[in-house]
Amino acid sequence: MESRGPPAVSYWLLLLLLLLLLPPLPPHTHQGxxxxxxxxxxRSQDLxxxxxxxxxxxxxxxxxxxxxxxxxxxxxxxxxxxxxPEGVIFYGDTNAEDDWFMLGLRNGRLEIQLHNHWAQLTxxxxxxxxxxxxxxxxxxxxxxxxxxxxxxxxxxCLRQVYGSLVDKPQxxxxxxxxxxxxxxxxxxxPLVPALDGCLRRDSWLGQQAQPTASASPSxxxxxxxxxxxxxxxxxxxxxxxLQDIPQPHAEPWAFSMDLxxxxxxxxxxxxxxxxxxxxxxxxxHLQDEKVVLTSGAGPRLELPVALGLPLQLKLAASxxxxxxxxxxxxxxxxxxxxxxxxxxxAQLQGRLFLGALPGEDSSASFCLDGLWVQxxxxxxxxxxxxxxxxxxxxxxxxxxxxxDISN
Numbered sequence: 001m002e003s004r005g006p007p008a009v010s011y012w013l014l015l016l017l018l019l020l021l022l023p024p025l026p027p028h029t030h031q032g033x034x035x036x037x038x039x040x041x042x043r044s045q046d047l048x049x050x051x052x053x054x055x056x057x058x059x060x061x062x063x064x065x066x067x068x069x070x071x072x073x074x075x076x077x078x079x080x081x082x083x084x085p086e087g088v089i090f091y092g093d094t095n096a097e098d099d100w101f102m103l104g105l106r107n108g109r110l111e112i113q114l115h116n117h118w119a120q121l122t123x124x125x126x127x128x129x130x131x132x133x134x135x136x137x138x139x140x141x142x143x144x145x146x147x148x149x150x151x152x153x154x155x156x157c158l159r160q161v162y163g164s165l166v167d168k169p170q171x172x173x174x175x176x177x178x179x180x181x182x183x184x185x186x187x188x189x190p191l192v193p194a195l196d197g198c199l200r201r202d203s204w205l206g207q208q209a210q211p212t213a214s215a216s217p218s219x220x221x222x223x224x225x226x227x228x229x230x231x232x233x234x235x236x237x238x239x240x241x242l243q244d245i246p247q248p249h250a251e252p253w254a255f256s257m258d259l260x261x262x263x264x265x266x267x268x269x270x271x272x273x274x275x276x277x278x279x280x281x282x283x284x285h286l287q288d289e290k291v292v293l294t295s296g297a298g299p300r301l302e303l304p305v306a307l308g309l310p311l312q313l314k315l316a317a318s319x320x321x322x323x324x325x326x327x328x329x330x331x332x333x334x335x336x337x338x339x340x341x342x343x344x345x346a347q348l349q350g351r352l353f354l355g356a357l358p359g360e361d362s363s364a365s366f367c368l369d370g371l372w373v374q375x376x377x378x379x380x381x382x383x384x385x386x387x388x389x390x391x392x393x394x395x396x397x398x399x400x401x402x403x404d405i406s407n
Contacts, residue, residue: 049200049222052080052089052178055388056380058193060091060179064204068094068173077138080199083228084393085130087195092175096182105130106191110137110150113188122189126155132228132394134200175204192381196393198222220391229262229367229395230380232355236387242273242350244382246374248315253342255315260369261307262395264289268355268362273341275349280357281341282320284313286364293322293329295341301329315341355387367395 054061080089085108093100102113108128114121125148129135138149148156174181180193200222232238248255257271264286272283282295291311293301301322309325318338322329333341344350354371356362371378380392 047200049198050177050202051220051222052082052087052195052197052199054179054194056194056383056386058088058180058184060088060176060181062177063181064175066173066175067171069171077136077201078199079134079136079201080129080197081132081134082130082195082197082393083132084196085128086192087197088179088191088193089195089197089199090175090177091180092173093181094173096186100182102180102187104191104193105195106189110148110155111189111191115188120188123156123158126150130393132226177202194392196391220389225397226394227262227367227397228393229369229391230371230393231263231367231391231395232365232387233389233391234266234268234363234365235356235361236390237353237355237357238380238383238386238390240352240354240378240383241348242345242352243348244384245352245378246376248345248374253317256374257313258310258372258375260310261305261366262369263365263367263398264305264307265365266363268364269353269357269360270355270364270366272353272357273344274351274353275344275347276351276358277349280353281344282315283357286366291322291324293320295320295333301331303327303329317342355390 050061052061078089082105084105086104086106088102088104091100091102099116100114102111104111104113106124108130109124110126110129111122111124127150129150135151140147140149147154177199178193178195180187184190184193267285267287269280269283269285270291272280274281274283280294283293285292285294286305289305290302291305293313301320303322303324304327306325310323311325312321312323314321314323315333318333320331320333352373356364380386380390
């Protein structure tokens with residue numbers, strides 16, 4: 001993308017893009033540039049990768065303040081990996097009201113938002129980078145232009161986009177990692193700030209970012225072998241209003257949920273349909289390596305946990321069907337249970353609970369390949385509330401990593 005209009009961005013905002021200082025590279029670096037060579041020359045000075053999320057809100061995991069008039073370098077890069085398609089990588093400002101900048105992801109692609117006296121703009125660019133691989137993002141100022149590379153390929157060129165620092169009244173710049181320093185509603189194009197991802201080789205203006213009193217601590221280590229998925233550590237939960245998720249078919253009445261386990265251990269609830277005052281009209285829970293379905297005074301259905309095979313719970317007007325891999329169990333819903341269950345969707349208090357129920361002392365931990373309601377994938381951003389420790393887009397590679405899920 002090119003912009004040939006008058007200067008649109010104050011110089012410091014461009015420098016916000018240049019936060020990770022690298023040694024100068026030869027002019028031909030981006031002609032057949034080899035990422036592997038860059039990585040191998042820096043391994044000796046690597047520090048542990050930083051987890052970027054502090055939970056479902058907008059709080060950053062680290063915040064810093066700099067005198068940007070002393071910045072002399074005009075190139076930067078950082079490396080990150082994620083399976084999360086949306087969130088904030090970093091935010092910076094000199095004035096949260098009218099002079100701020102954000103670099104994040106939307107639909108898996110890098111996005112820049114900035115707001116100042118000269119311009120208000122949102123630009124998305126490059127390929128999807130939410131594939132779980134480490135990606136290097138590099139930015140350079142060349143004359144009056146800013147050029148962005150992703151994994152060695154030029155993705156964006158903005159021309160005539162900055163002016164002089166001479167008249168800048170505020171010399172201090174704040175930088176926040178993995179979150180925002182103002183309400184999400186002030187973004188030009190709203191997004192969900194929380195990003196389930198990791199960042200490394202982050203020498204920010206020659207300094208390592210340190211958590212501050214105003215920043216939330218990182219929720220887990222990035223030194224764990226990961227895979228894509230949705231992970232509930234022991235005792236965590238999410239709560240959804242039944243009004244906010246896909247609705248049952250009306251004629252004939254039917255409701256279904258589909259999921260697939262990648263990992264499952266311990267004992268405790270997986271999911272439940274109910275209300276705040278009665279959270280388990282119908283529930284699935286883990287017990288002795290089995291999936292157990294219960295409904296009021298009705299019979300229990302048990303099936304062995306089969307990792308990697310689909311599990312489907314289907315509700316009809318008078319029956320409950322549980323499929324897990326090649327096995328199927330069916331029972332008739334007792335009339336005394338059926339009425340209250342069907343009424344849940346007519347109540348504002350009707351809930352879908354995932355993970356531990358309120359007040360439950362659960363040891364269950366599980367990784368899901370996904371959860372589908374009425375054939376539509378459930379988005380954790382729809383939750384009324386959720387535990388901060390839930391990993392929304394990643395899981396440990398195996399259950400032996402459970403001890404390492406937090407710092």
